[in-house]
Amino acid sequence: RINGALKDCLVSVSDGGVCGVAFGEYYDLTIDNAKVVTNGPAAGIFAAEGYYAKIHNIKITNSVLDGAKCGNTGVGGICGKMTYTEIYACSADVEVSSPKNYVGGICGWMKSESSIHDCITSGKVTGIGGAQRFAGILGGNIGKGGLVANCISTAEIETGICAAGIVGHMNEDASSAKSKLGNQVIGCIAWNPSVVANKCRVNQYSSGAV
Numbered sequence: 001r002i003n004g005a006l007k008d009c010l011v012s013v014s015d016g017g018v019c020g021v022a023f024g025e026y027y028d029l030t031i032d033n034a035k036v037v038t039n040g041p042a043a044g045i046f047a048a049e050g051y052y053a054k055i056h057n058i059k060i061t062n063s064v065l066d067g068a069k070c071g072n073t074g075v076g077g078i079c080g081k082m083t084y085t086e087i088y089a090c091s092a093d094v095e096v097s098s099p100k101n102y103v104g105g106i107c108g109w110m111k112s113e114s115s116i117h118d119c120i121t122s123g124k125v126t127g128i129g130g131a132q133r134f135a136g137i138l139g140g141n142i143g144k145g146g147l148v149a150n151c152i153s154t155a156e157i158e159t160g161i162c163a164a165g166i167v168g169h170m171n172e173d174a175s176s177a178k179s180k181l182g183n184q185v186i187g188c189i190a191w192n193p194s195v196v197a198n199k200c201r202v203n204q205y206s207s208g209a210v
Helices: none
Strands: 004-007 010-013 019-032 035-038 047-066 079-083 086-088 091-098 107-111 115-117 120-127 132-135 138-142 147-149 156-159 161-164 184-186 195-197
Touching: 107 115, 120 132, 132 156, 156 161, 161 195
Parallel strands: 004 019, 010 035, 019 047, 035 047, 047 079, 047 086, 047 091, 079 107, 086 115, 091 120, 107 138, 115 147, 120 156, 132 161, 147 184, 156 195
Antiparallel strands: 132 138
């Protein structure tokens, strides 16, 4: 368990954020005016990865994640990646950037029946070069049973292709015959001032409100 407050912190890491892998329960934490600079495979301002974790009531304000030298996919305002993890009742006022795919205001990518619900993001999510799958809440879901519900984003989104207000990519939906556990996006509000795919061409994913 982690709780309390962190303010005016600078974290320079090869993999992670305030902590590396979040395993267990984390709640009631405020992070203000943090800057995380990473060159690792995944990063979040709170953690690189949530693994069988429950993360709730975490508030991040006025913070930056500089992933310009990030080596792989998965960068987010809270977590870079999440596996069998639940994030809820969190907020992230952040500026997140990366040249790699799967970047979100809350999480870069999630898999294995993970969920994000009742969360709010603001700030800016920016792709460098032709990066794709950038969104206000979740960059993308990989696999079955993913849920994003009752979230709001007012973040500005800009990347090469595949930009979205809430979720950049869901690779199975509820009608998929491949799985009994479809992925769902429910009850979300995309209040983004702009969602821009600046390198989109014919026959490529472009952008959308959700």
